[in-house]
Amino acid sequence: MSASKYHRRFPEEFKADAVRMYLENPAATYASVAKNLGVSSETLRNWVQQHRKKQGESPRYQAPTSENEGLVGSDAVIAEENRKLRAENERLRQERDILRKAAKFFAGETNW
Secondary structure (H helix, E strand, C coil), rough: HHHHHHCCCCCHHHHHHHHHHHCCCCCCCCHHHHHHCCHHHHHHHHHHHHHHHHHHHCCCEEECCCCCCCCCHHHHHHHHHHHHHHHHHHHHHHHHHHHHHHHHHHHHCCCC
């Protein structure tokens, strides 16, 4: 049996959505995003590196600047919680959209 029989192919749109999901969430890990999407963390890491290479970015992670600079006390806590909730909400929307697209794609491949 050839190795290609076990090699799953994913649409470019699925890959792009997965990469965006990883890059837009600073708390995300390759393992957590990959597990949610049903791919290996190594596969996701490769997709992210390819994306960064195409964009001319460094292949290494660069930490974003804090949105809460200058805020003190409860304002900073509320702003941080709000940021986290918005990021989680966006991540969940993206996951839902990716799963819908994947379901449509794989349903089209089924020839039972």
